[in-house]
Every structure is written in C-alpha cells, then in structure tokens.
Amino acid sequence: MNRRGNCIIGQSGGPTAAINASLSGVLQGILENDLYSNVYGMVNGIEGLLQGKYLDLSAKFQTKEELDRLTHTPSMYLGSCRFKLPTCEHSEVVYRDLFRFFEAHNIKTVFYIGGNDSMDTVLKLSDYAKAHHYDVNVIGIPKTIDNDLPITDHTPGFGSAAKFVATSLLEIAHDTYIYNIPSVTIVEIMGRNAGWLTAAAALARNSYSMAPDLIYLPEAVFDKERFIEDVKAIKEKRKNVIIAVSEGIKDSEGQYISASTSAVDSFGHKQLCGVGKTLENLLKAELGCKVRSIELNVLQRAGGHIASLTDLEEAVMIGKTAATLGAQGETAKMICYKRLQNSPYQVETFAYDIHSIANGEKTVPLEWINETQNDVTSDLIDYLMPLIQGEVSLSFTSGIPNYCNIDHLFTPGYFKEHK
C-alpha cells in the first residue's frame, strides 16, 4: 500500500458512544500503515465543510494515549450535522465546491461516519466522483444506536447504548422492588421505527429480576386496550410491573402514541409529552395505583462511561478496515460487520455496495417478537447478548471522565484561519 495524498473524515447524524472509536480506528489504521500524508477532519460534517470548517487531525492525534482518549469519548469529536446533500441535478454548485476543496487539498479519500442519511451522502459523493472522473474515493462507516442499517450484522454505537439500557433497567428494578406497594414503572427508550434498542432492555433480566415484564417495539401495532390487559395480568402475579417501551410505538392507523397527547399548560403553552408520560397518565386513570415513567433520554446515546468494550473494539476495527480499503482505492462502499459465529462470538468486516444500503432501513423481524407482541424471543436475545459484553476502563480527572477536549466545536472564530 502506498501513501496516496491526503484524506478527510467527517461525522454526521446523532451521537453514539462509539462514533469516535471509529474515527480513532481510521486514524490508527492510517498511522500504523502510513497510508496518507495529511488527515483532515470536517467540522460539523459535510455541512460544516461547505462553510469552510475543517481541522488538521494528523497534528492532533499522534500518541496512543490521545487515540485511546478519542476512542472512549462519546458523541462526535468533529461535530455533526443534519444535512441532506441535495441531488446533483438540483444543486451542482454544492458538488463543485466540495470537489474543488478536495482537489485543492489533494484529498484522495473521503471517510464519512454516520447513519442512514450519512450513507446517502456517501452514495451521492461517490456517484458524482465517478460520473465526473474525480480521483476521489468515498467510504462509509456505519454508526447508529438504532441498529437499523441494512446488510451489516449490527452497527457501531448500538452495543454501548444497549449496555446503558440494560444496566439502567436493572438499576431501575433495584430502585423499584424495594417498596412493598404495587407500582408500575414505564421506561421510554429511543428508536422511532426500529425497536432494537428497546429490545435490549430484555438483557437486564437475570436470575432474580424479570424486569422488564413487558416490552413494546414499534414494529408491532400498539393497542391501548391490550396494553392495559397486559399490565393487569402481570399485576396479578407481581406487585411491581416494569415496562420497556419504544418512543416510536404506533396505533393501528400508524399514529404515534406520543403524538396523541396534546394539552395546554397554565402558562398557555402546548405540552408535548413523550410516550412514557402518555402511558403513565393512561395507566394512572385505569389502574389507580402508583405509576411513574422514566425517559432514558440522551444519556443512552452519550453514556461513554458505561460503553460496551465489544462495541468500542469493533468500532476501532471497522475504522481500521475503512482506512485500509480507502487507501486501496475502494469506493462507494460501506464497511459492514459479518457475524461468523455466536458462541464464541466472532465478527469480521467486509465492504458492501453503498447503493444497496443507503436509504434502506432494517427493523426487528416480526418473528423475533413474541406472539402476544409484548416481549422479544430468545433468538433476539441471543443476537443481542454478545454486543454488550465487556467494560471499558476510562480515565477520570477530578471525578469525571477524562474525555477529549472539544472546544473547537464552540469557540467562535476558531476556524477563521482555515477558511
């Protein structure tokens, strides 16, 4: 392999605890094999780059210690964007700007780490490069806590979010079972269309705790009456009911359950409560017992302190593969995981045509949801279990995690020199 000019890396979409591990993996792969001269980082993804915002990453990450810290830092070191690249037909000027930049900086490879929308960017950039004979190859690196990208067995970031969810559910169970009064606890988990992360709540179960007693995924139709019956049936057996519910559950008409709440508070402002609060109010009215709802919120995607070691190690591996294949001139591909076996768990990486991935979505197969649609099957648990194994050893400073300094993301004027 030869050093072939420079490269640039971008991150985009929602945060995960492993997206910087993939960035660290790309950098490690490049350093170990001396694949590129300079490594640039887009700041705030492709949108930021269009505004002239980028960094010299080669200068910033030279030592193992710095790369390790990056691996363990949650969310995006390089910042993110929510930006749908326009089609070339609609706005070719955007593409001209980008490829002018790539040429000016001798950039031969673009690495883009993200979810569904980011893979659409990979597709469009690689198609444009090919159509216009630019010597720029484009490689996609997956990440999403939703685990909803096709082809790849799973996605970097998912395992860490799943570990946070499972650990939190167990701790919520310990918080719940101590009282000798009947209660229902609803835990709202991220995932609008795909229920993978909500399903991971099942990993909280152990020899003494069956929580969550009920699991509702967005892939199944949510029926209010059946839900009330489900809860009543558990309540007859156990004094405390713990429920995991996806934020994206919908009724038979496809309407979000959370959207069915609309109320105005005493200041005259519209209240938009999540699905957990909506179900809490429903059950309070129906059951008359103590009901509480807990939204795991952004902690589940940014919880670097309880990341899955398996997830971070795989994310580094996928980054290294990307670096190698990028330097070999591979293009229009996303790097995927293939699960070779489940016990002992073994995974390898491979590259796959981005055209079969971008804009696709992988939801939980219905055969992995139980018949009564209020739990997952053991097949789904077997699939999930290896992904949350292993714990990270973080360094702490003054009692809080020692994450990477990200002040380049919010210091005004920082990028002027680069424009």
Add this chain to the structure above:
Amino acid sequence: MNRRGNCIIGQSGGPTAAINASLSGVLQGILENDLYSNVYGMVNGIEGLLQGKYLDLSAKFQTKEELDRLTHTPSMYLGSCRFKLPTCEHSEVVYRDLFRFFEAHNIKTVFYIGGNDSMDTVLKLSDYAKAHHYDVNVIGIPKTIDNDLPITDHTPGFGSAAKFVATSLLEIAHDTYIYNIPSVTIVEIMGRNAGWLTAAAALARNSYSMAPDLIYLPEAVFDKERFIEDVKAIKEKRKNVIIAVSEGIKDSEGQYISASTSAVDSFGHKQLCGVGKTLENLLKAELGCKVRSIELNVLQRAGGHIASLTDLEEAVMIGKTAATLGAQGETAKMICYKRLQNSPYQVETFAYDIHSIANGEKTVPLEWINETQNDVTSDLIDYLMPLIQGEVSLSFTSGIPNYCNIDHLFTPGYFKEHK
C-alpha cells in the same frame, strides 16, 4: 468488646448507591470483631418488621466476595418503607410489638439506616427504650442523596449521586455541542428542598466545557422573568445553553414551579409535567429556538455503576463505626462525618445526639449561592469536589452489573416461615 446478644438492621427512605455499603460496613464491623451472635435484617424497614418480615443476615453474608457485592449493589438490599412511626402516646401497641420482638430474639442493638424520617424512628425507639428501661440501644446511620441531614459534614449516598449528575452533565454537554444550531438544554435534578445535588452539576465543568451555564437551587427564589433574561444573556455569548435546575425550585410565594403546570391531555387525563418540561415550554415560547429538557430521574440515585469510590468507602467506614459503638452500648446517636481537612481530603466519624438531628434539615447556605442566584460559589465547589473522587470496579455478568440477588423482596410467601 464483648458479644452482647443479637442485633437487627433496617433500611428506610429513598434509594442511594451507598446505603448497602453502610449495611455491608455494619456486617464487616460485626464479623471482624465478633460483636453479636446473630444479625437480623428487617425487610421493608420498621413497617415490614411490624408485619413479621425479617431475615437472618449472618447466614447470608459470610465471605469477602459477598460483602463486596453488597457494598456495590445500589438501592436497599433489605427493602424500604415510607413509614412515620406514630408517637408512643398515639399508639403504644406498636412499640410494645417491636420491643416484644426484640426481647424474644435477644436483640440488644437496632441499627437503622436512612434519612430524615428514619432518624425520627431512631429517636422514638431510643426514647421508648430509655423510658421503659429496655436493654436495647438504637443507632442511626445516615443516607440520603439530598445531603440534607444536619451535623454530619455530608451523607453517604450523596457523593455517588453527585458523581452520576456531574458525569451525566458532561456527557450531555458532549451530546449538545456537536450541533451548529442554537439550543437550550434543561437538566432536572432531584432535591425538593435542598439544592446540594443540583449544585453538584457544577462539577461537570472542565477545561473546555462550562456546562452547566446556569444553576438554579431551591434555596433561592426562582423568578421567571429573571430566568428568561439569564438564558438570553448566555445565548448572546454561546450557541448552546445548558441549565441545571432543581426539581424543587419555587416562586416568591413559595409555590413549586412544576406545580404551576396543570393541563389535560386528549385522553382527558391530567398532565403533571416536571419543572424541566415546564421551563422547556416556557423557553420555547419565549426564545423560539430548540429547547429540550432531560430528567435524570431515578437513575441518579440508583446508578451503582458510576458510584463514587470515596462515598462507598466512607459508607463502609460509617457502618463499621456504628457496629463498634452499637456493641459498646451507645444509643440515641447518629454516626456523622467530620471533615478534618479538604486538601488532602480527610474525614473521620463521630456519634452525635439524635435529638439534635432528627427532623432537622440542612439546606445550601445562601452565601454559597452567587449574587445573581443562578450559579454556585467556588466555596461550594471546594466542598463538593472530594466527595465524587474515585471509581468503583464492579464485576459484570452477561454484560450487566453483578448486583446482590434481591428476590427476597418480591417472592410471595418468602417470609411466612419467619412470621
């Protein structure tokens, strides 16, 4: 010191990550010095004991490994209750029942681990024993994430909750700063009357992140208009504003801000949103930018996986002190921390008259809140900083923490044999 019959231990009030560490400390102290023959545990506190629910703890915790697992298990191993012991004048039968049990089981010492209400139980039991010449001494062991008990420098459980809050705030900052659009994030933290835990959000600040930009404690009057001005002022300097707010903030008339919201949803159920949601709606209407609120919820008090090592070690120490003083016949005392020095941090334990502690409340001194009442002073940060230092090394099984089996809390019929 002599072995003087048996003892019983109870836990009561809200969960913390360190209350089992104190239980473990009592057991360690007893085992190391062979202080009692049998150690019983009330199940669901004094209320459960009145229903005949108790365990033989001596049989359950014999090895260092079992005691270590107990130290690291959050919430109450023995279960809890929210039970105000009636006064002797109102219901002497309750006291007769309890002391008949103590006599029948040769119980010489009662250890009770809890917060304000639990210390009231310690006071009443010890007063009754004294008045009726029972040879039963009663020792209180503090715990509360609220840190609001008088006399003691701080309370077991607070440091771990504070570490969870600070770590979460830092991770929320990483989740927030990645987007190049203006936003306000409100983080709601527990503490109805005392702002200690909300103040601990300040420990999230490091060399690159000033989050939280604003901190509102319940000790200061919350003024809606001044709040909006505070947020606007920060927004002029930074694109992202992060705010820590106590669930218990009140207006100038002493009304909870959260209580001022009352709305009815489309199912006809009353919505009761927390203060975070209330302020989110307020700022959305006032600022027109992206606003979100995050409730740390029960995770902050049950987060054993991110407990403070200092907190757990001190909680074990306070438990050991209690065991020793209990065996010496000390009574009507709560064990307290005395901070000898702050740098290097050094603490010792002492016993103090329960009559000066029970039913008291220690809130944040106003001189530790800044002049504009939207932040804490450096003196408060100096006080808090040592309490979150050090990390625990948990053992994990199947990817989730290996906590103590608590199925005695929810197996019907488990206690029949003990009744």
